[in-house]
Amino acid sequence: MEHGWSGTDRFVVRSCGPLSGTVRAGGAKNSALKLMAACLLAEGRHVLVDVPRITDVDIMADVLRATGATVDRLPARPGSPEPGDLVIDVPRDLHPEAPYELVERMRASVVVLGPLLARCGRARVSMPGGDDFGHRPIDMHLSGLGAMGVEFDTVHGYVEGTVVGGGPLVGAHVVLEYPSHTVTDNLLMAAALSKGTTVIDNAAREPEVLDLADALRSMGAVVRGAGTSRIEVEGAAELHPARHRVVADRVVAATFLAAAGMAGGEVVVSDARVEHMEMLVRKLRDMGLQVEHGPDGLRATHTGRIRSVDVSTLPYPGVATDYKPFLVTMLSVAEGVGIVTENLFSGRFRYVDELRRMGADIRTEGHHAVVRGVERLSGAPVRATDLRAGAALVLAGLAAEGETVVADAHHVDRGYDDFAGKLRALGADVQRV
Ligand code: EPU
Numbered sequence: 300m301e302h303g304w305s306g307t308d309r310f311v312v313r314s315c316g317p318l319s320g321t322v323r324a325g326g327a328k329n330s331a332l333k334l335m336a337a338c339l340l341a342e343g344r345h346v347l348v349d350v351p352r353i354t355d356v357d358i359m360a361d362v363l364r365a366t367g368a369t370v371d372r373l374p375a376r377p378g379s380p381e382p383g384d385l386v387i388d389v390p391r392d393l394h395p396e397a398p399y400e401l402v403e404r405m406r407a408s409v410v411v412l413g414p415l416l417a418r419c420g421r422a423r424v425s426m427p428g429g430d431d432f433g434h435r436p437i438d439m440h441l442s443g444l445g446a447m448g449v450e451f452d453t454v455h456g457y458v459e460g461t462v463v464g465g466g467p468l469v470g471a472h473v474v475l476e477y478p479s480h481t482v483t484d485n486l487l488m489a490a491a492l493s494k495g496t497t498v499i500d501n502a503a504r505e506p507e508v509l510d511l512a513d514a515l516r517s518m519g520a521v522v523r524g525a526g527t528s529r530i531e532v533e534g535a536a537e538l539h540p541a542r543h544r545v546v547a548d549r550v551v552a553a554t555f556l557a558a559a560g561m562a563g564g565e566v567v568v569s570d571a572r573v574e575h576m577e578m579l580v581r582k583l584r585d586m587g588l589q590v591e592h593g594p595d596g597l598r599a600t601h602t603g604r605i606r607s608v609d610v611s612t613l614p615y616p617g618v619a620t621d622y623k624p625f626l627v628t629m630l631s632v633a634e635g636v637g638i639v640t641e642n643l644f645s646g647r648f649r650y651v652d653e654l655r656r657m658g659a660d661i662r663t664e665g666h667h668a669v670v671r672g673v674e675r676l677s678g679a680p681v682r683a684t685d686l687r688a689g690a691a692l693v694l695a696g697l698a699a700e701g702e703t704v705v706a707d708a709h710h711v712d713r714g715y716d717d718f719a720g721k722l723r724a725l726g727a728d729v730q731r732v
Pocket of ligand 1: 328329332407436437438439440441477478479480481482619620621643644645686687714
């Protein structure tokens with residue numbers, strides 16, 4: 300559980316020799332959180348396999364508990380590298396509310412809005428806060444659900460939604476202004492338990508959306524086109540619980556591949572799904588890494604200096620904004636100059652100040668960063684500004700002279716299960732203090 304910064308949570312990183320070994324990415328945070336919310340759509344016992352042991356999952360478990368569900372982690376199977384299954388029991392009657400104390404700690408809690416409205420006909424969700432980057436409104440969630448028959452009001456910091464006429468949600472044709480990942484998830488879940496057919500146009504195409512659609516199908520929903528920009532859902536009057544395995548985390552996988560770039564050596568991510576990371580793999584190869592996919596997983600090998608490339612973030616299948624801090628960190632020690640453009644979140648360059656403290660030569664201007672590679676970074680005390688930035692600073696420490704101390708490590712715990720331990724297993728010198 301995250302309890303805010305205690306002042307003691309930090310990573311201590313020292314540069315190390317080349318990395319070598321195999322690591323698991325584990326189930327994807329951004330799928331697991333939505334799959335947990337989807338459980339609210341059906342009464343009974345749900346089982347989720349390979350849900351990572353991370354703080355955001357703990358928070359979502361508390362969100363579900365606040366509605367009346369019980370959430371338990373089974374012990375890991377002996378000899379299995381996977382965490383124990385997550386068992387979620389959903390009662391018939393739910394309390395359709397996501398309280399401020401939880402939503403404030405995790406913006407993604409807003410994904411219970413669709414399932415709660417579909418199950419209960421009304422819902423009350425605190426207005427989200429979340430990661431410290433950019434302006435992240437929820438207008439598209441509200442207008443999409445509005446088209447399905449929900450009326451919203453904002454009262455005392457809460458969004459209160461009621462299905463007009465007291466009946467079920469009704470299928471609608473929703474065209475998203477932007478292919479938002481979480482909005483697509485919310486609408487997909489709401490549509491699964493509704494009357495009629497919903498079409499989501501300009502839908503997000505992330506592999507995690509596909510994973511959610513697969514889970515909804517095993518719960519009895521009819522979903523077509525997930526993974527493309529037009530998703531069609533035939534609503535069901537009732538859904539049933541199911542057992543579902545979470546898709547592997549492509550961002551965690553990318554983090555370990557980037558670690559091979561920073562420290563050199565060879566890293567295999569055993570469960571990485573290369574088909575979900577094509578654009579990233581292409582970038583890494585352009586940067587001089589050797590990346591191959593084989594029966595044992597996705598392997599990155601690197602010696603010598605990284606080559607600079609330009610990077611522009613885009614919705615999937617473009618280069619994900621979540622990869623950007625790792626790419627910027629790699630560019631900071633690359634040969635040449637790279638121009639990085641952020642197209643999704645306005646404030647997602649804050650960690651650049653921290654990299655500069657380590658000797659990186661980076662200039663930012665609005666949505667752009669110009670990164671001039673230096674020979675070597677220099678270890679320094681820095682601060683994690685968000686989850687991916689925190690992980691990136693640890694990677695920077697792998698290639699920095701001396702010691703790097705990354706404070707506010709709790710940000711990293713939101714999305715990485717034993718990050719330091721997994722890096723140590725690859726030969727890195729990283730301690731969680
Ligand atoms: N947006 C709106 N209105 C809305 C919703 C979003 O304007 O109602 C805007 C946002 O302000 C932003 C853009 O749309 O500019 C993209 O937002 P999107 O909704 O796609 O992002 P998200 O669903 O909030 C998910 C991941 C993020 C990841 C992004 C982009 C989850 C829980 N989060 O966020 O992951 O960066 O997609 O792929 O799925 C992370 O894991 O650290 C993380 C932040």
